Amino acid sequence: MTNFHVMLAVAAILFVLGLLCVMTRRHAISVLMGVELILNSAALNFVIFSHYTVGNLFGQGMAVFIIIIAAAEAAVALAIFLNIYRTLSTSEIDKATQLKG
Amino acid sequence: MILHFLTQAVFWFLVILTVGSAIVVVFNKRILHSAFALLFTLCGVAGLYVFLSADFLAASQMLVYVGGILTLIIFGVFLTARMYNMSIPEQTHQRFLALLPVLGLGGIIFYVLNSAEWHLITPMVAPTTENLGKMLLTTYLVPFEVASMLLLAALIGAIRLARPRKEDHDD
């Protein structure tokens, strides 16, 4: 077992845990944290493969874009959560069942 | 020899830190503990980036994820919960239902991971920042510009969404 396999395993575990987090938690921000775990796992995978199997930087470029998108997504998501909290006074995603504010 | 041993020790420390804190993120009942555990996951991943000679990415991970996203998340928790309620408890649902597909997927990933024949090369250990920068402004120029547009749009959208609406004041 080399570092390569260990890191792939870490990325896989992060992905699975993120998925579990998204599926089981109720609080909107917990779900967002799960999404961050998944994004991290994906970025880590890109970098691992570009480092160990190709030897170029395209994977790292992809990881940069993933970080950018994660930042944009987190900002918008939290703004939406704030709005939901303000109008429906709940932060649990299951209770936000109406589209009309 | 001892240097190699130390490097491996640091590597395994990072692996355990990342996975362990990710488990806390998912299973801790108190949402702020989850958020602070996420800090260690993110730092662990940043450390793993260093092992993949992605030093620029490691620093970006610290800057954007820890300094930006995680701070936002913690602020979000503060603002959408009663601030002085220490525990901010949270229930989970569908635990066992969710476990099924997740374990299935995990099993498939690990099976592939084990059985696949990877064509590994001897990795180059060298600073990559300069080449990464050149790549982003030549090969990836269009995605780069699109990403900056996306960030601008997200910025304006987030401000618009988070601001209290006009009619709220009229009521």
Place this chain on the structure above:
Amino acid sequence: MIALEPYLDLIISVVYVVGIVLFLSLFALFATWLERKVAGHIQDRLGPMETGGWHGWLQPIADAIKLLIKEDIIPAAADKKLFKLAPYLVFIGSLAGFAVLPFAANLIGSDLNIGVYYVIAVTSLVVIGILMAGWASNNKWSMYGAMRSAAQMISYEIPVALSLLIPVMMAGTMSMVEIVDNQAGGFWNWYVFRTMPFSLIAFVIYFWASLAEVNRAPFDLPEAESELVAGYFTEYSGIRWAMFFLAEYGDMFVVSAIAATVFLGGWYAPFPFLDIIPGPIWFIGKTAFLVFVQMWLRWTLPRLRVDQLMYVCWKIFLPFSFANLLLVGLWVVLKG
């Protein structure tokens, strides 16, 4: 007898880290004394005069001993785990910055090729540590202090980063050692005086914004004692409080040292013939001078309000930084 040869790098690293921690503690001791002296003289007093005879030079040692033997109080309602963890996080975030400070050409923890960027990145840990401390204390003042502090630090990170980009652009590298090497040969080669007036504006913006980064007056709202008792470390005492304290003075040193490195020529003397005086003395001298200016400002300027703080950041520093960046970019391109 074991051959030490293969372990030499390791031993040097360990010695360097221990040396840095010692240096930070000594600097903090000296800085507390200096702060009280500066405060005293600005307010037409003398400051500490008794302990140790000559101008109270033993006062910081007495303070340190008092702090170390004080009872370590953890509030009953606090979140104990996070309460204990937070000071170390803040301290690590501050100490990590020292790794890339070039005291001299060879006296540097690690000459990373992303040196400047690394410093901006590890500062993030401090923000999280402060939020953690504020929340774990379970106290309104701590909470408000922490939220003010975090909002302030992440806002002012942007002008700091943008103004640090200007010398980075001129040098074409983020490595601390190379940036300093590009400024060799007299003060007219320092980045603060090149491409006048852009780099001077960048330096001024960096200095002011870095004051906000380290929560110093006039941007010390997070620990405004007249409003929030002591901000996020209200509940801390003893050794944990000392950790915050060390981190704060460590941060002051780091931001000043970065200003000295990227704008003021690092370890080089202002005139080439003065280079016979060793580099670390120049480096620490320049840094100590900037630290002194920080203290001077603290006792001269009144504190800003929260809205003024945000106004200064987003409506003054940020546009100027962007315009500056654009113009310096043009300058670099046109000059080739």
